[in-house]
Amino acid sequence: MANKNLTNAKRVKNDEFYTQYGDIQKEISAYLDCDADVFRDKVVYCNCDDPFESNFFRYFVLNFNKLGLKQLITTSYKPSPIANTELVLQPSFLPGYEDKVVSKSTKPKGRPKVTANKFIINEVRDIDGDGEFNLKDIAKQLKANKHNEWMPLEGDGDFRSDECINLFKQSDIVVTNPPFSLFREYVKQLFDYNKKFVIIGNMNAITYKEIFPLIKNNKLWLGNGFHAGNAYFFTPNTRDFASGVYDAKTGLVKFRNVCWFTNIDHGRRHQPLPLMTMEENLKYSKHKEIKGKKAYDKYDNYDAIEVSFTDAIPSDYDGVMGVPISFLDKYNPEQFEIIGMAEDNGKGFSGGIWDGKNPHCVINGENKFKRIFIKHRKK
16 A cells, blocks of 8 residues: 555655655765765766756755766656746746745746756855855856856756657766656666666565566665664645645654665665574564474465564575565675566565575465565575
């Protein structure tokens, strides 16, 4: 239900979700901790982000020099219901706007933005001489067209358009929150053009037949993640959310089924998962489903044991284990090998793991939840 709710929300014009600045900062910091030069001399492209309202634009433009970026490209899809309410950047260089920078609480006048936009940032500096660099300087530089560029796109800014693909080809790293309903197509484009990326997606995208083989083959993995697994997004829509918790005071919706996907290395990915032996788990596990049992359950028709909780993976079992998809948040490729995945059609398992040769997972005649099959890597 969570997947369906957030995916459907992405399809509705007014159901837009905007990533928090702090979440972006925390995620990018994880890659910098692993490699301080990961963004140096790179062209970063945010191709689903209106510069006037995107915290992705805000983060990368304010940290342009610190990261050592060569260029920042940002394109929007179409006018948004919260245009110019998220950032303190007032687009004074556009017709119909007063020449000033407004606060988030100030309602902008005019609203002439009727086209998709393209920003290309080549340089950021303290242009007004006040001793600091901020979005006000960017507004002044764009107005004066000094080394940076703004112009409306000819089309609607769809990431699949020729116009945006030409910009896409120029980039090194793509960072954004793409439409969840187009996630498969979006990821395919990233791999078609061999791009590095940091993007947000629904956790259940792990199970897509187009996505899981990339994870299995170590070409895509989960990022550092949201704090405590909770993702908070701003939305202009105040409707009820079946799977998310909406806070009317903050305008934020909380979801637990969202994660970062990337192919850029980060340190947490290589942290070994601390484990107990099978005997210790059966004796001391905090999970009542495991503690006190004589042995782990085995599938009726697949040679693997059922491990319902990631922290209950036995350290001394050499065979195949079925674990929840949430295991991937703790997956260390040096510690584990991914064998495959069971397929769920919404009515129970039918079709086995992705190679099509193995049966679905059943214990005592009962179909289990989605499972990833793993083994310990031999030392």
